[in-house]
Amino acid sequence: xxxxxxxxxxxxxxxxxxxxxxxxxxxxxxxxxxxxxxxxxxxxxxxxxxxxxxxxxxxxxxxxxxxxxxxxxxxxxxxxxxxxxxxxxxxxxxxxxxxxxxxxxxxxxxxxxxxxxxxxxxxxxxxxxxxxx
Numbered sequence: 001x002x003x004x005x006x007x008x009x010x011x012x013x014x015x016x017x018x019x020x021x022x023x024x025x026x027x028x029x030x031x032x033x034x035x036x037x038x039x040x041x042x043x044x045x046x047x048x049x050x051x052x053x054x055x056x057x058x059x060x061x062x063x064x065x066x067x068x069x070x071x072x073x074x075x076x077x078x079x080x081x082x083x084x085x086x087x088x089x090x091x092x093x094x095x096x097x098x099x100x101x102x103x104x105x106x107x108x109x110x111x112x113x114x115x116x117x118x119x120x121x122x123x124x125x126x127x128x129x130x131x132x133x
Contacts, residue, residue: 002100003099003100006097006109007093007096008030008094009027009092009093009115010024010027010092010110011088011089011092011114013090014090015055015090016055020060021058021064022061023058023092024060024061025064028062029065031094031110035107037098040069043097044073045062045073045097047062047074048094049076049092050076050088050090051079058092088114
């Protein structure tokens with residue numbers, strides 16, 4: 001069985017515990033549904049936030065969803081000055097490592113709310129490099 005990466009990002013409405021946890025939970029639920037994930041096969045989750053989100057650890061949302069046996073880690077994104085086409089303010093990102101027999105290209109990523117700008121940038125890069133999906 002291989003380990004595959006699944007990416008996701010979402011913007012939070014504010015720098016509060018409630019907003020960060022709500023946004024992260026929304027993102028995780030979307031990734032679980034999109035990929036039909038079995039929680040027992042999640043090898044690791046790495047969360048980052050932009051520096052303007054520091055009121056709570058986004059991993060708290062995963063714990064509240066019952067991810068008590070999944071190793072979780074939080075950090076901050078690089079503090080790249082905005083505006084930047086690849087940067088989004090008040091953003092929570094996650095990288096899930098998942099044990100699966102599926103191929104990497106079968107993994108579905110989610111970029112929600114204001115983080116959809118990240119997806120647009122990735123699509124433009126793929127098109128310019130002619131990278132197959």
